[in-house]
Amino acid sequence: LNLEVINTGTELLLGNVVNTHLAYIGKAVFPLGLRIERQVTVPDGAAIRRALLNAFPRCDLLIVTGGLGPTTDDLTREIAAELLGLPLQLDPSVEEHIQERCRRRGFAIRDRMLRQAMVPMGARVLFNANGTAPGLYLPPVETPSWASPHLFLLPGPPRELKPMFQKQVLPLLEHLVPDRAGYAMWSYRVVGLGESAVEELIGLELDAHPLLEVGYCARPNEVDLRLIGPVYLLEELEPQILEKLGPNLVGMGESLMEDVIVHALKERGQTLATAESCSGGLIGHRITNVPGASAVYLQGLVTYSNQSKERLLGVPAALIAQEGAVSGPVAAAMAEGARQVAGSDFAVATTGIAGPTGGSPERPVGTVFISVIGPDGAPEVYHECFPTDRETFKQVTSQAALDYLRRKILEY
Amino acid sequence: LNLEVINTGTELLLGNVVNTHLAYIGKAVFPLGLRIERQVTVPDGAAIRRALLNAFPRCDLLIVTGGLGPTTDDLTREIAAELLGLPLQLDPSVEEHIQERCRRRGFAIRDRMLRQAMVPMGARVLFNANGTAPGLYLPPVETPSWASPHLFLLPGPPRELKPMFQKQVLPLLEHLVPDRAGYAMWSYRVVGLGESAVEELIGLELDAHPLLEVGYCARPNEVDLRLIGPVYLLEELEPQILEKLGPNLVGMGESLMEDVIVHALKERGQTLATAESCSGGLIGHRITNVPGASAVYLQGLVTYSNQSKERLLGVPAALIAQEGAVSGPVAAAMAEGARQVAGSDFAVATTGIAGPTGGSPERPVGTVFISVIGPDGAPEVYHECFPTDRETFKQVTSQAALDYLRRKILEY
Numbered sequence: 119l120n121l122e123v124i125n126t127g128t129e130l131l132l133g134n135v136v137n138t139h140l141a142y143i144g145k146a147v148f149p150l151g152l153r154i155e156r157q158v159t160v161p162d163g164a165a166i167r168r169a170l171l172n173a174f175p176r177c178d179l180l181i182v183t184g185g186l187g188p189t190t191d192d193l194t195r196e197i198a199a200e201l202l203g204l205p206l207q208l209d210p211s212v213e214e215h216i217q218e219r220c221r222r223r224g225f226a227i228r229d230r231m232l233r234q235a236m237v238p239m240g241a242r243v244l245f246n247a248n249g250t251a252p253g254l255y256l257p258p259v260e261t262p263s264w265a266s267p268h269l270f271l272l273p274g275p276p277r278e279l280k281p282m283f284q285k286q287v288l289p290l291l292e293h294l295v296p297d298r299a300g301y302a303m304w305s306y307r308v309v310g311l312g313e314s315a316v317e318e319l320i321g322l323e324l325d326a327h328p329l330l331e332v333g334y335c336a337r338p339n340e341v342d343l344r345l346i347g348p349v350y351l352l353e354e355l356e357p358q359i360l361e362k363l364g365p366n367l368v369g370m371g372e373s374l375m376e377d378v379i380v381h382a383l384k385e386r387g388q389t390l391a392t393a394e395s396c397s398g399g400l401i402g403h404r405i406t407n408v409p410g411a412s413a414v415y416l417q418g419l420v421t422y423s424n425q426s427k428e429r430l431l432g433v434p435a436a437l438i439a440q441e442g443a444v445s446g447p448v449a450a451a452m453a454e455g456a457r458q459v460a461g462s463d464f465a466v467a468t469t470g471i472a473g474p475t476g477g478s479p480e481r482p483v484g485t486v487f488i489s490v491i492g493p494d495g496a497p498e499v500y501h502e503c504f505p506t507d508r509e510t511f512k513q514v515t516s517q518a519a520l521d522y523l524r525r526k527i528l529e530y
Numbered sequence: 531l532n533l534e535v536i537n538t539g540t541e542l543l544l545g546n547v548v549n550t551h552l553a554y555i556g557k558a559v560f561p562l563g564l565r566i567e568r569q570v571t572v573p574d575g576a577a578i579r580r581a582l583l584n585a586f587p588r589c590d591l592l593i594v595t596g597g598l599g600p601t602t603d604d605l606t607r608e609i610a611a612e613l614l615g616l617p618l619q620l621d622p623s624v625e626e627h628i629q630e631r632c633r634r635r636g637f638a639i640r641d642r643m644l645r646q647a648m649v650p651m652g653a654r655v656l657f658n659a660n661g662t663a664p665g666l667y668l669p670p671v672e673t674p675s676w677a678s679p680h681l682f683l684l685p686g687p688p689r690e691l692k693p694m695f696q697k698q699v700l701p702l703l704e705h706l707v708p709d710r711a712g713y714a715m716w717s718y719r720v721v722g723l724g725e726s727a728v729e730e731l732i733g734l735e736l737d738a739h740p741l742l743e744v745g746y747c748a749r750p751n752e753v754d755l756r757l758i759g760p761v762y763l764l765e766e767l768e769p770q771i772l773e774k775l776g777p778n779l780v781g782m783g784e785s786l787m788e789d790v791i792v793h794a795l796k797e798r799g800q801t802l803a804t805a806e807s808c809s810g811g812l813i814g815h816r817i818t819n820v821p822g823a824s825a826v827y828l829q830g831l832v833t834y835s836n837q838s839k840e841r842l843l844g845v846p847a848a849l850i851a852q853e854g855a856v857s858g859p860v861a862a863a864m865a866e867g868a869r870q871v872a873g874s875d876f877a878v879a880t881t882g883i884a885g886p887t888g889g890s891p892e893r894p895v896g897t898v899f900i901s902v903i904g905p906d907g908a909p910e911v912y913h914e915c916f917p918t919d920r921e922t923f924k925q926v927t928s929q930a931a932l933d934y935l936r937r938k939i940l941e942y
Binding site for chain 2: 135138144146148159318321333335337406412417423459461503508512513
C-alpha cells in the first residue's frame, strides 16, 4: 500500500519550527508494515490543493497535517471536501466539544471557530482531546477518472496530533492494511568503522539476500546499519553480524552509547567519574541523560583552568608546565585524579583545543587527548584530532571518549 | 525566484532521523529574501529521479540534500548528471581530499570511496570540510523542452551540510537573487513571559504596522518575538521594544543565554563556577559551547552523589541528612562551595529530581532548587517544579538557572 504524507505550515518552510510529524508518523506506522513513500511540505493556504491533486493518483493512503484551525489560512478541510465533491455539514458533537472547551478556558466563542465543526459528508470525526479542530477520515471516493485514497486530515500541533494518531488513526490503519506480522526493522549502531568499511565488511553480503533491505545512516563518529526483513531471517543473520562487527558494535535499536555504558556499569555494580576540559561537561550531560545514571555516576569535574586541574584532580603543576595542559601525560593524570578523588572504578578524562582560537603549529585546533582508566589503575591515552567547529568538536570528542570508555568496560 | 528543497533519505521517512535541514535552510536563505515554496522527502535510491523531474519545470533554484556518499544507495550525483546529460569526470582535487582524509583517520581507501570524486562536467565543487563527499553546484542546463534550475547537491549529514551551506552556498545564492537590501527579520529572545503576555505587552501594537509581519515561537522557557519588515522601521521600533521587555529580554537574533553570560563576564573581567546535580553537566556544556568561555569559566562540578557534594563542595553531611539533598539549603551550600573552591566571582548550583523515579509526595519528580551567588557572597535560592521527561527537565532547569545567573550578573 502506497502511503504519503503532506505537511502544511508556513512556519515549517521558514524554519521557525522543525517538522517532527514525519519522523513520528514514520515510526508509528512501521509496525503495521507501512512505510511513507514520499512526504511534501507546502505553505498554509491554497498550495494544499495542488499537493492533494498531485498525490491522489499515486496513493492508497494519504495523511495530511495542519490547516484545520479557525483562521483564514486554514483551508485543508474545505479544499479536500471540494476536490472530493463532498458537501460540508455542521456536526453537532464537534460543535458541542468546541463550545465546551471555550467555556472551560473562559474564551468567547467566535463564529470562525465553528467552521471547525463543518464535516464533509461521509467523513469520520477523529476526536481531538487537546484542541478544538477535530481530525477527519475520508474513505475513498470514486470519480469516473480517478479514485481518492484513504484520506486522513490531522491537526498541526504535535500535542493534538500525537494522541489522536495513537488512539484513533492507528486502529483505523490496522483495518486497512494486510497483516504483515513477522516483518521488522533492526538497527546496528557501529563506531570505529566508516560507512564504506561497514558496507564492505558485512553490508554487501547482506544485500545479496533478496528478502532483506539494507541501509546506512552516518552520524557523528557512528554508522547505523539498518536491516528490514522477515524476523526469522534477521534472527538467523544476527550471530554472523555480531561476530563481524565485534567490539565496534555499540548496541542495537535506539540504544545510545551512554545507555550501553550506564547499563553495563549497573549490571556489574561498578561506578564512573569524569574529568572534562575541552568537552566542557558534555560527557556528564550525556551520561546523566540516562535514567538511573545516579546509581553509577559518582561525579564529574569540568576542569577548564589549569588551577582547577591541579586543585581538584591533583595534576602536578610541574607536569602542566612541562608537557602543556593539552597533552597525553596531563590527560592520564586527570583520569587518575578523577578516579582517585571519586573513588570510582572507571574514569574518563579529556583535554584539548576546541577552538576557534588557542591552536599552535604543534597543537592545532581540534587536538584532543582522551584518557580512560579502569579498576587496574593504569590509564590509557588516545590522541585524536577533530578540526571542526566548536560544537561538533565537543560532540565527536564526547563520542570518542565514551567509546574508549565502553571498550574499556567491556574488558572487565 | 521559486526555491524548492528535496531531502533524500530513507531514515527520514522511517522516522529514525528528524529532518533538520529544512528548518536550517529556511532560516539561512530568508535574509536573502528567499523562501522555500515546497519541500519533498524521498527515499534513498532511484526515487530521486522522479522528484528531480517533477521539480525542474517549477523551480528557479533547487537544493537537494543526501545521497552523495560512497554506498550503493547513494545515487543523487549520478541521476542528476544523467538527467542533465553531463558526463562524470574524476576531479583530482576531490580525490586528493578523500585520500588525505582517509590517511589522517587511518582508514584504508576503498574504490567505492572514489565514486565521490566523480564530478558532472561544468559543475562547481563545494568543498566538504567535515566529510569526503563534496557538494556540487550545477548551473542551469537548457534542453529543447525544458531548462533546469540552479541546482545544489549537498551532503546529508548536518555537520557536513551546515558549514558548506554557510561558507559556499549562501555566497553563490547571493549572486543569483536580486538585492533585497532594506528588508530584514529581527528576533527578540524573551524569558520570564509567556507567548500571550508578550503579545499583549508589545505584539498587538507592532501588528498594527502594515509593513510589519509579526510572529512568535515558543521554546522551552523562552518566547521568540519575530519581526519581518523594512530595516528603518525595525530600527525605529527597537527602543520601545527594549524598554517594554526590560530585563526579560535575553538578547536578539541567534544569541543564546550562554553567549550573553560569557560576554557579560568577559567584559567585566569576572569569573564563574558551576555545581550541578540534577542538570548533570548541561550548564557547563552550554557555557563551554561559547567560544572564549575558558577566559571566564573556571570550573564545573557535577556532584551527583551526596559524598561528592560533601567532599568537593564542603556541603555539611548533617545539612544533607537534615534537609535532604534536594533542598534549598543544600542548593545554597553548593553554590557557596562552588564559588569558594573555584575562587570565582559568580557561581550557580542545581539540585533536583529529574525522574522518571526518585520522587516523593513532598518532593515530586520535577522538583528543583537553583542557587546563584555573586561577589557579595549571599546565595539566592529559587524553587521550581518542571514535571516532564528527563531530557526536557534538564533543558528547562539549565535555562532557568542560566537566566537567574544572567539577572544576577546584570546587578553588578
